Amino acid sequence: MKSKLTAVVTNLVICAVIAVTALVGFYGGSAAAVADADNVYYGSQSEGEVCLMFNVYQNANCVREILGVLDDYGASATFFMGGCWADDNTDCVREVFAAGHEIGSHGYFHKDHSKLSYEGNLAEISTSVRLLEALCGAEVKLFAPPSGAFGEYTVGACGKLGLSLIMWSKDTIDWRDGDPDLIYDRATDGLKGGDFVLMHPTESTVKALPGILGYIGSAGLSCTTVSHALGE
Numbered sequence: 001m002k003s004k005l006t007a008v009v010t011n012l013v014i015c016a017v018i019a020v021t022a023l024v025g026f027y028g029g030s031a032a033a034v035a036d037a038d039n040v041y042y043g044s045q046s047e048g049e050v051c052l053m054f055n056v057y058q059n060a061n062c063v064r065e066i067l068g069v070l071d072d073y074g075a076s077a078t079f080f081m082g083g084c085w086a087d088d089n090t091d092c093v094r095e096v097f098a099a100g101h102e103i104g105s106h107g108y109f110h111k112d113h114s115k116l117s118y119e120g121n122l123a124e125i126s127t128s129v130r131l132l133e134a135l136c137g138a139e140v141k142l143f144a145p146p147s148g149a150f151g152e153y154t155v156g157a158c159g160k161l162g163l164s165l166i167m168w169s170k171d172t173i174d175w176r177d178g179d180p181d182l183i184y185d186r187a188t189d190g191l192k193g194g195d196f197v198l199m200h201p202t203e204s205t206v207k208a209l210p211g212i213l214g215y216i217g218s219a220g221l222s223c224t225t226v227s228h229a230l231g232e
Contacts (some may be wrong), residue, residue, distance in 0.1 A: 039159055040150075042171040044229035047193035050216060051226045052169065054199050055106050055144060057082035062201035066209060067099050073213040074087065075223035077101050080144040080166070083108030083128030090135055097136040102225035104142035104166065105129050114149040121157035122202040129161065141227050142166050166226055168198035172208075175200045180208040188215045 020203075024060050029134060043050070056063060056079055063079070070077055077222065079096050086093045097103050108128040113121055129140045143163045145154060154166060158165045172186045183204055197212075199205050216223060 024081065026202045038142075039163070040155060040165045040167065041196070041226075041230060043194045043196050044226075045194055046224070046229040047222045048220070049193055049222050049229055050191060050195045050197060051229050052077040052197050052199060052212075052223050053144065053166070053226065054079045054201055055082075055146075056080065056201055057085045057146075057161045059107065059109055059201040060089045062203060062206055063092055063096065064200055065206045067096060067101075069206065069209045069213065070101070070223075072210070073217070073223075075213055075216075076225050076228075077223060078104055078142065078166075078226040080106035080142070081128070081149065082110055082134055082146075083131050084110075084130070086131060086135065093132065093135050097138065102142070102227055103132050103136055103138070103140060104144060104226070105132060105140055105148050105163070106144050112145045112149045113145045113154040114151040116117040118153040118154065118156055121154045122160065125154075125157055125163070126161055129163070141232055154204065161174055164226075164230065166196065168196045170195050170197045172197065172199050172205070174202050174205045174208070178202065178204040180204045180211075183208040184211045184215075187212045191216070191219065191221070194229070 018069055052075070054066065054077060079095055079101055093103065105125055105128040107124050109124065111124055113124070116124065132140050141163060142164045143158050148167055155165055170187060170191065171185045174183045213223070
């Protein structure tokens with residue numbers, strides 16, 4: 001009886017090892033992938049340019065209003081799209097891309113990537129990237145983690161997928177504070193070339209954006225996409 005039980009346990013262990021090996025092979029890397037911090041950016045070395053970044057999981061109407069303001073000022077921006085939102089708003093995603101702006105991944109389900117395994121990070125990010133590439137017909141090069149939460153597995157997964165992990169140097173916190181003047185102050189206070197300015201598609205952001213873009217121009221700076229600022 002003991003020998004039969006031992007055999008059963010051994011077989012279960014073997015099956016588990018095979019399953020894990022297959023899973024790692026499917027994702028194309030090691031579950032213990034070592035993070036490469038060289039692909040994490042909080043800004044750029046571009047002295048004359050700043051990057052406006054919009055993390056999008058809501059408010060297609062505000063996204064379209066933002067497109068109009070950017071067009072009025074001849075400004076380019078990077079939009080990090082959540083996959084589940086993009087899947088429900090395909091026309092809006094294509095409008096952003098058609099207007100000449102950059103599309104990046106913001107994950108698929110707005111998960112806390114610092115708590116995901118390597119495989120979990122890889123699956124969450126790659127699913128959103130494949131969707132966005134299919135919608136726009138262009139390569140996605142960037143990933144911005146929801147809430148700025150990431151760990152070594154996130155960095156490793158981005159490296160495996162050929163993505164740069166993008167953070168920010170200035171946070172307007174517009175998703176929380178619906179005050180256009182406060183959003184303006186946070187975006188422009190001490191603004192310098194190379195800054196990555198984080199925003200979201202809110203009504204208050206739409207109201208603050210013309211002033212922000214006006215300030216950027218008066219400071220002798222221009223707005224560009226993140227990939228351009230990084231020289232990618």
